[in-house]
Amino acid sequence: MSLNEPSSRTLPANSKPISFTSSHTSVKKVADGVATEGYINIQDLSIVFGKGKNSFVAVERISLEIPPGQFVCLVGPSGCGKSTVLSAIAGFVAPTYGTIQVDGRVVRKPAGERGMVFQQPSLFPWKTVLGNVAHGPLMSGKSKVESHRLAREFLQMVGLANFADSYPATLSGGMQQRVAIARALANFPRVLLMDEPFGALDAQTRIMMQENLLKLWEELRTTVVFVTHDIDEAIFLGDRVVIMSANPGCILADLPICLSQPRNPEVLIEPAFANLKKDCFELIRRESLLAFEQQSRRSSKIQRHR
Ligand SMILES: Nc1ncnc2c1ncn2[C@@H]1O[C@H](COP(=O)(O)OP(=O)(O)OP(=O)(O)O)[C@@H](O)[C@H]1O
């Protein structure tokens, strides 16, 4: 399937496939699809919240190496520390022990080179769509003309060029999330961190967003760490699915996803897809039950201390 072809998956009667026109833009693409930047190296990462007897180990001794341009999906039971790991890579949360490096540099604070997309788009409501996407380039010192030019190119890539002058509140949830992705990409991140970015979207929009994200990634080859609860989504998108355990979150399994590339919806009916799904499902179900019990015990302990 070429980049500009609409997906072969069936869309609702009143919706148009999102057209991707990135081949008409001048945004730098990765030569031969081989990325050289965005190498994430996490060594012995532990994150403890609070102090003394109230301290809580959220993440314990995680080591994970992600080569440049890889698409890694992180799954695991609720509360196991997925968002905490992502926030640590982004630089919002400091490691208690261990280190995180991106391209050999220790992560100490947030930076545009590590773009983050959250479940809720969290756009600036007072800025237009163009203003939202141009914000990062402007903050990094680019001129207004250059920032707007870049913003328009990224909006074109996510199929929203015609909404540049709209305000976020006038867009649907899926459109807002595409703006959020364009906003993160406009900083030319080495690493794109996505925390359940499609979790709030309806099923059809979600499928389109997944396919469009893959098309963008195939062109830009930014390293992606994508958190999701949806096993199908993780296997469909990922080169690799990393499964975290119940608390304290550590790595339980690291599964390479050897399905055909570029991915298209036909992989969903491949026997290999079903086998991978079964493996992931069994591991996650066991951990989810454990996490549920842990959280029930934790909440009754908190009640007793009140
Ligand atoms: N700032 C904080 N202070 C104290 N505890 C925290 C803090 N942030 C997260 N936690 C705890 O750390 C654990 C991991 O939280 P985290 O949000 O990373 O889980 P998650 O895997 O992303 O869960 P979900 O799938 O529900 O989003 C949870 O038990 C949570 O209560």
Ligand SMILES: [Mg+2]
């Ligand atoms: Mg989370």
